[in-house]
Amino acid sequence: MVGRAGFDRVSMIVVFLGLPFALYVLLVLYPFTQAAYYSLTAWTGFSAEQPFIGLDNYARLASDSRFLTALGNSATLLLVVPVVTLVLSFALAVLVTFGGSTHGGVRGLGSSGFYRVVSFFPYVVPAIVIGIIWSQIYNPANGLLNGALTSLGFDRFADFAWLGDPDTAMSASMVVIVWSFIGFYMVLFVAAIKGIPAERFEAARLDGAGRFRSAVHVALPGVLGSVRTAYVYMGILALDAFVYMQALNPSGGPDSSTLVITQQIYTTAFSQGQFGLACAMGVVLALVTFGFVTAVLSVSRLLERRLGA
Amino acid sequence: MTDTTARTPFHRRQFLRASAASGVAAPLSITLASCAASGSGPATAESGAAAPATGPVDADNPFGVTEGSVDAVIFDGGYGVDYAEFAGGVFGELHPGSTVDITASTTIAQQMQPRFVSGNPPDLLDNSGAGAIGLSAIVNDLEDLQEVVDSVNVDGTVIADTLFPGVLDVGMYDGKLAAINYVLTVYAMWYSETLFEDNGWAPPRTWDEALTLGAAAQEQGKYLFCWGTEAASYYLTLAVDSAIKQGGDEVRLAMDNLAADAWSLPAVTDVLAAMEQVVERGYMRPGGAGTQFTAAQAQWSQAQEALLYPSGSWIENEMIEQTAENFVMTGAPAPLVSDDAALPYESIRNTPNEPYVVPSDAANVAGGKEMLRIMLSPETATEFARTKLASTIVRDTVPEDAFGSSALAAQLDMLEAAGDQTFSWNMVSTYGMTAEVNVLFNSFLSGESDAAALATGMQELFDRIREDDAIVKIEIA
Numbered sequence: 001m002v003g004r005a006g007f008d009r010v011s012m013i014v015v016f017l018g019l020p021f022a023l024y025v026l027l028v029l030y031p032f033t034q035a036a037y038y039s040l041t042a043w044t045g046f047s048a049e050q051p052f053i054g055l056d057n058y059a060r061l062a063s064d065s066r067f068l069t070a071l072g073n074s075a076t077l078l079l080v081v082p083v084v085t086l087v088l089s090f091a092l093a094v095l096v097t098f099g100g101s102t103h104g105g106v107r108g109l110g111s112s113g114f115y116r117v118v119s120f121f122p123y124v125v126p127a128i129v130i131g132i133i134w135s136q137i138y139n140p141a142n143g144l145l146n147g148a149l150t151s152l153g154f155d156r157f158a159d160f161a162w163l164g165d166p167d168t169a170m171s172a173s174m175v176v177i178v179w180s181f182i183g184f185y186m187v188l189f190v191a192a193i194k195g196i197p198a199e200r201f202e203a204a205r206l207d208g209a210g211r212f213r214s215a216v217h218v219a220l221p222g223v224l225g226s227v228r229t230a231y232v233y234m235g236i237l238a239l240d241a242f243v244y245m246q247a248l249n250p251s252g253g254p255d256s257s258t259l260v261i262t263q264q265i266y267t268t269a270f271s272q273g274q275f276g277l278a279c280a281m282g283v284v285l286a287l288v289t290f291g292f293v294t295a296v297l298s299v300s301r302l303l304e305r306r307l308g309a
Numbered sequence: 310m311t312d313t314t315a316r317t318p319f320h321r322r323q324f325l326r327a328s329a330a331s332g333v334a335a336p337l338s339i340t341l342a343s344c345a346a347s348g349s350g351p352a353t354a355e356s357g358a359a360a361p362a363t364g365p366v367d368a369d370n371p372f373g374v375t376e377g378s379v380d381a382v383i384f385d386g387g388y389g390v391d392y393a394e395f396a397g398g399v400f401g402e403l404h405p406g407s408t409v410d411i412t413a414s415t416t417i418a419q420q421m422q423p424r425f426v427s428g429n430p431p432d433l434l435d436n437s438g439a440g441a442i443g444l445s446a447i448v449n450d451l452e453d454l455q456e457v458v459d460s461v462n463v464d465g466t467v468i469a470d471t472l473f474p475g476v477l478d479v480g481m482y483d484g485k486l487a488a489i490n491y492v493l494t495v496y497a498m499w500y501s502e503t504l505f506e507d508n509g510w511a512p513p514r515t516w517d518e519a520l521t522l523g524a525a526a527q528e529q530g531k532y533l534f535c536w537g538t539e540a541a542s543y544y545l546t547l548a549v550d551s552a553i554k555q556g557g558d559e560v561r562l563a564m565d566n567l568a569a570d571a572w573s574l575p576a577v578t579d580v581l582a583a584m585e586q587v588v589e590r591g592y593m594r595p596g597g598a599g600t601q602f603t604a605a606q607a608q609w610s611q612a613q614e615a616l617l618y619p620s621g622s623w624i625e626n627e628m629i630e631q632t633a634e635n636f637v638m639t640g641a642p643a644p645l646v647s648d649d650a651a652l653p654y655e656s657i658r659n660t661p662n663e664p665y666v667v668p669s670d671a672a673n674v675a676g677g678k679e680m681l682r683i684m685l686s687p688e689t690a691t692e693f694a695r696t697k698l699a700s701t702i703v704r705d706t707v708p709e710d711a712f713g714s715s716a717l718a719a720q721l722d723m724l725e726a727a728g729d730q731t732f733s734w735n736m737v738s739t740y741g742m743t744a745e746v747n748v749l750f751n752s753f754l755s756g757e758s759d760a761a762a763l764a765t766g767m768q769e770l771f772d773r774i775r776e777d778d779a780i781v782k783i784e785i786a
Binding site (some may be wrong): 042046159160251270274 | 419421422425427437441443445447450538594595596597598599600638740741743744747749752755779
């Protein structure tokens with residue numbers, strides 16, 4: 001009996017843990033370490049020679065103004081995009097779950113099912129298509145946005161280049177990313193809020209809490225786990241942002257104001273033939289990502305402890 | 310979210326800790342293994358290339374093609390790949406038993422990179438498009454194609470004697486003909502002959518005339534130029550062409566060799582000052598920095614809001630679906646600064662496009678060269694001109710009526726007028742500078758920056774590339 005249990009245990013570990021782990025090593029850890037090694041070489045990417053140059057690539061990055069600009073832009077995206085997306089999608093989720101009439105049972109706005117479906121639409125459209133659609137909306141001469149603004153009497157927006165002006169290009173690009181993800185995270189939060197017992201909302205309402213108080217003090221603590229997960233996902237997406245930025249402003253935007261690290265990696269590797277340097281950029285990006293995830297997880301753990309969730 | 314799973318008897322955390330420990334050890338040995346693997350790369354590459362021997366050589370088969378297949382990767386852009394398939398058909402007729410496999414690609418660098426590394430590149434590569442490989446990265450792994458132009462074409466004439474003058478210069482890298490750029494391309498300012506005739510306008514021969522024309526355009530609610538964000542660099546082309554015509558070889562060499570004073574030469578400063586006037590007086594159609602380039606080009610060819618557009622001669626093909634009915638497209642050379650210019654007004658930049666290369670590690674180098682020889686022969690070159698309304702670098706493949714294409718006729722007229730006063734430069738694509746040039750020129754053309762800031766920015770870009778030892782430099786003479 002003991003022997004059989006031992007075999008079960010061993011075979012389970014092999015099949016369900018060993019195999020995935022082997023795949024993980026082969027397909028994740030191996031390429032990671034390979035890229036880290038390439039970052040120490042002057043590999044062009046097109047020859048078999050990989051001259052080892054130590055940390056030279058990293059020293060170059062520290063003084064590479066274009067890379068530092070890209071790093072700064074990615075950091076801006078990381079700070080702004082997840083917060084704005086999650087705040088807006090949480091607000092929408094609140095509206096469709098318990099933002100409705102304060103008479104009778106706790107419920108969302110009328111026809112909230114319709115809003116839920118409609119706001120999910122952008123998530124179904126591929127990122128590249130969203131980028132192309134929005135670059136047409138932002139078109140200075142005959143885009144929808146300037147058309148609407150000028151017809152409302154804002155004549156100074158005739159031929160205004162939203163993606164071509166250093167003051168607006170980054171914000172305009174952020175709007176696109178936020179727009180495309182609000183619906184998805186709204187649906188995620190709706191599911192999480194539905195998981196909170198309705199009695200809590202009813203009790204809060206009997207105690208005189210309005211919609212805003214209910215949202216902050218009942219719904220938010222109840223969905224903190226989902227918020228954390230969503231924040232990590234959105235952060236990683238903001239650090240990538242390649243498809244959106246490449247579709248909206250392939251050259252990195254006016255004064256490089258929308259250039260992100262991933263675009264810089266791409267041009268360095270493929271059009272400038274410096275794979276070693278591009279790998280070093282990739283390693284820096286990976287470190288930034290790890291730092292971000294660690295920070296989010298520790299902050300959320302602190303928060304959970306304080307809220308007693 | 311309460312973490313109940315952590316309290317179950319199954320010790321998830323412990324397992325992860327254990328696997329993390331082995332995870333640290335594993336990659337170390339793998340890293341070492343990967344070094345070893347890459348070290349042995351070239352050896353396998355050489356043995357791979359050595360296998361297919363070349364056969365006997367004669368006049369009809371100058372490179373000793375043997376039976377087998379040729380692996381050709383062709384950029385599937387404005388010209389498509391059917392012209393290469395046509396040439397492949399001719400190859401099969403000349404060498405029974407041989408075939409040419411054409412692979413269409415739009416992302417050359419991404420698709421070819423692993424093949425170059427593993428020593429298994431294609432036999433013939435059309436390294437074109439936005440995703441092309443920066444040629445300096447692979448120039449040492451390419452065949453010298455001098456042998457191809459020294460050979461006779463299918464009709465028995467030496468190929469070098471059938472080409473337009475100066476068309477091979479752009480493919481020369483340190484004395485080696487590393488690439489043959491197949492499609493003749495002149496750079497000019499394109500306009501509608503109809504529109505100009507109706508208004509009694511003439512293309513400007515100097516920047517002063519350009520400013521006068523700009524004022525005339527403004528009276529009609531039109532603009533002198535327009536631009537698109539990804540193609541702002543076309544105005545670098547116009548500026549450099551104009552400066553080379555004004556200052557001569559000194560300017561061309563300074564530009565192509567990324568000289569430390571390239572952007573402070575008097576001819577360059579003068580041209581930028583003139584262009585600054587164009588911007589300041591509002592002769593550029595506003596909004597270009599945020600307009601996709603084909604949409605911007607349609608503002609010129611379809612809506613005719615702008616009079617002139619600086620571009621290579623591919624523009625007719627590119628905009629063929631978006632050109633106004635009565636738009637008779639024709640071209641004029643870049644303007645001069647003043648009459649005492651080093652080169653005549655008619656001189657023009659002639660830098661052919663579609664660089665074809667034959668990698669030295671290819672399995673069938675002879676086949677790649679033979680394919681090029683066939684493409685440079687009259688029958689296939691004429692077929693290209695007829696179907697693409699564009700000329701290859703082979704002369705006399707376009708009839709008098711230029712297949713009814715006014716732009717193609719204009720291109721050949723401009724070349725004839727220029728005679729041997731054509732010039733070529735190529736530093737932007739050689740060093741993959743387009744993205745950064747676009748940033749600087751978008752700011753300049755939209756009036757955000759000025760000529761001085763543009764010159765400083767371009768010079769900094771030049772300096773950075775020139776002083777970077779990691780980038781292979783191509784000395785241009």
